[in-house]
Amino acid sequence: AQSVTQLGSHVSVSEGALVLLRCNYSSSVPPYLFWYVQYPNQGLQLLLKYTSAATLVKGINGFEAEFKKSETSFHLTKPSAHMSDAAEYFCAVSDSSASKIIFGSGTRLSIRP
């Protein structure tokens, strides 16, 4: 069965600093992986998804993630944090039965001025 683990429930970085949100997955088959963002009082928005076309995936708002099979990781990065990046971020994997997405527990990103 597929699963994801997000390391760190809360990450705080300074404005302009590198953002790194960690995600490790477990899957018996090649996975489809996603990062979603949830701004306060808003719905989930897809940041990016990995579907095996390329290991480095670029998403919206300057975010990108790299699929590393050897490390079973799909970490999310952004070179320079903006105040507007403050939100909850969820890593997720698509279930092989294709019926659902399995989400991690989320990482809350705070940005210090």
Add this chain to the structure above:
Amino acid sequence: GAGVSQTPSNKVTEKGKYVELRCDPISGHTALYWYRQSLGQGPEFLIYFQGTGAADDSGLPNDRFFAVRPEGSVSTLKIQRTERGDSAVYLCASSARGGESDTQYFGPGTRLTVL
């Protein structure tokens, strides 16, 4: 170009009451999903529709929960004899075809509070 919409945005009810939560998917999307998000956690799958039929209802916690999608568009999640533990944000998502690489688009959710 409307996205997924959900009504009501907030619902407060008393323990033991019946509630219905509505989801309007993106027009033309055949797949529809319901998730539940408890405070401080990621969304958890409840049920998946492909067209009018429930293709996977393995996430429904018990028989108090039921969902329908009679015409393959709008869906209603129904909860009978609500309990305080049912309090959560209920999220609906839709995707064009349904499939493990298909992008799911989420609505804003309905926040259910059971007193």
